[in-house]
Amino acid sequence: MTPPGNVLSRPRAARGGVRTGRRLGSWGTRVLGRGLGARRSRTGMLLVTPAVAMVGLFVLFPLGFAVYISLTDWPLIGPYHFIGGQNYSLLVHDPQFIHSVLFTLLYTAIVTGPILLVGYGMAVLVRSGRFGSVFFRTAFFLPFIVGLATESFMALLELQPDSGAADYVLSKIGLAHANTAWTVDYGLALTAICVFVIWFASGLTMMLLMAGMQGIPVELYEAAEVDGASWWQKEWRVTLPLLRRNIALALIISVIGSFLAFNQFYILTEGGPGTSTQPVVMWIYEEAFVQYHLGYATAGAITLVVVIGIISAVQFFLLRDSDSGRSRGDRRPVRRPVRRPVRGTRR
């Protein structure tokens, strides 16, 4: 097929041509563009193939296999049978599973807010370059670095009645009896674990928020000060809006972490007294590795994955930036604060 007209004589070809330096007509441009685009697509595909293969091998396949196991009565050893959705229908009628889900929700509701507030407060304290801020950043972040399992064992010793530091200190200031048994009473155990986890996890939130705070241009605060803004107004009108994404990230990490809570409960209370402090991951563990109901436990795990996915999606939606929902074709200019090189941390 002959191309229409003299493609080389069309001035538009130069404007619309691809970056070949040659003057091409629109048809030629389209053909050449399609060829190059296809080649780029193939190159892109080749480059991402190893990553896709790894994700498929180590994420999608195990996930799919787990879904399959959840549709069977998979035991520890021996033959199994395909039972369809029976495990899932049993789950919704299992009072212990429902209790563990509700307990996990309660635990998440209790700790999420304080972790954010304490983390924010600590970030405010250490975001400047004042003397000692590096020390406090390290000190606040240290619990997260040491690790939850190690610290849970330490807490177990310090919560012992008559010999632990918790009872000693609290009895000295009149807040508890010297023989308070924290880990064998539902209310006391939940209180102790929540306080412990807030202490543990706030450091990570602090780091996430501090990084965001240090990225805010100092000129914005200077402008606010010129307008007569108070410290609270600067935090409320400047810092918080610009930290929206950091706060969203911190909240999502915190909520997912709370839904996956296991170590602290396993070490400190073993889910007791009875099963009153048994979070959903411990329920899964007990079903799988104590009761050896692997199919049923996997159904619980898949349900948890779905629930976490939904909650994370809802969080992403609620905490999204107001401009992040724009379509890709929307070319209207976006009004963003000017981000100039930061001349140093403010104040």
Add this chain to the structure above:
Amino acid sequence: MKLSARQTLTGAAAVMLLSAAACSSSGSTPSSAGSAGSSSFGVNATGTVQFWARTVSKTLAQKLVSEFNATHKNLQVKLTLTSINDDVTSLATSIRAGNPPDVVGLNDIDTPTFTRENAFMNLTPYIDKLPFKSDLSPGHMGLATYNGQEYGVPYWADLSVLWYNKTLFKEAGLNPDNPPTTYAQILSDAQAINKLGHGVSGFTFAGDCQGCLGFTVQPGIWADGSYLTSGGIGSQTASITNNQPLVQALTLYRQIWTQHLVPDNDRTDSGATWGEDFAAGKIGIMPGGYGQVVDLVKPSQLGTEFMDTQLPGSNGGYSTFDGGDDFVIPTAAKNASGAWEFIQWVLQTQQQVQYPALGATPIRTDVLTPTFSATNPEDAVALKALAKGYAPVTLVYDQMFNQASGPWFQMFSTAVYDGNMSLAVQQGQSGLTRLLQQAS
């Protein structure tokens, strides 16, 4: 459609083009002779034997393997230590993959879970040929027996005894050579020692450790001739209601608790610090394991400061929890002949008498000779109890006795800490019945 897990795993592996890796050798080298059923089975085997032992028997296993390898040039044992928390799932996974070890030191209470699935080799004809068969630990053998066939032999014993502090007995005016042999004596001796004051308590127990309590409280009930379950696997029932020995055992602990004869932090002891106060010389009497205290105190303190006696029943008699491990050979073991040769070697007297020094109790009652008693007086106490030892044969032991949410601990807590015996018995009967019905 009925599929085996192994078939599915193999198919999945093929889809992933990993079947070659999945089917790779475990490292066992098959014996050149001695297939199962032949007269040469377990005799002059060659190659390598893969031996999985729990970390709790690390010292014993390492010593045995080292000595065996030094004396058997043509048959070498390769030891792999498995975590006590996931040894069962590790073994099940290896069996599913068709690549199990040749011999396993398996927690004896977990053995029934595997034997009913024919996962282990039937060792009955070989055990029958052992001249000391009748001397093997009855509790271990009971757990390894299914439908009249024996699928394992004892490896080592972890037995519960009653430890006491001879120094505190003397200080309290008690005769250290006359330890308690009834519940009443336990209570009165604990009361006398508790009066010493200065941080000394008469008694101790791990009050939030379900397994520890099952290990130490049940033998008193067995000594009185009673058991918490009855019947064989598949038709077991709970025997809690009207179980007077059980009520007497719980009553003893209730009295000890309400009279403050134990440290306050016993209530929250999940086992992590169990026995440390006894080893520190602050406790008069402690039910516990033989190896547990041996690991906590200096050798010079054994017999001089600390001594043990059998766990008594309410009015005399004694028993012990027949814990520890069984030797089992998975059905798909590549060198079963070599594994059986190694097992036979371990069961010999020459190896058995080394157990006390390695923190374990032998599993042959005929090892208890005057010489053994003179050399190992504390382990001799445990070994004497072995003949009267017992361990519940059930598929749901962990669920019943080792869980914070299990019926055993719920019953113990209600009776001892809350003081409501009738409710405790109801909870125990209904909880055990529910689990036994699920398992049948």
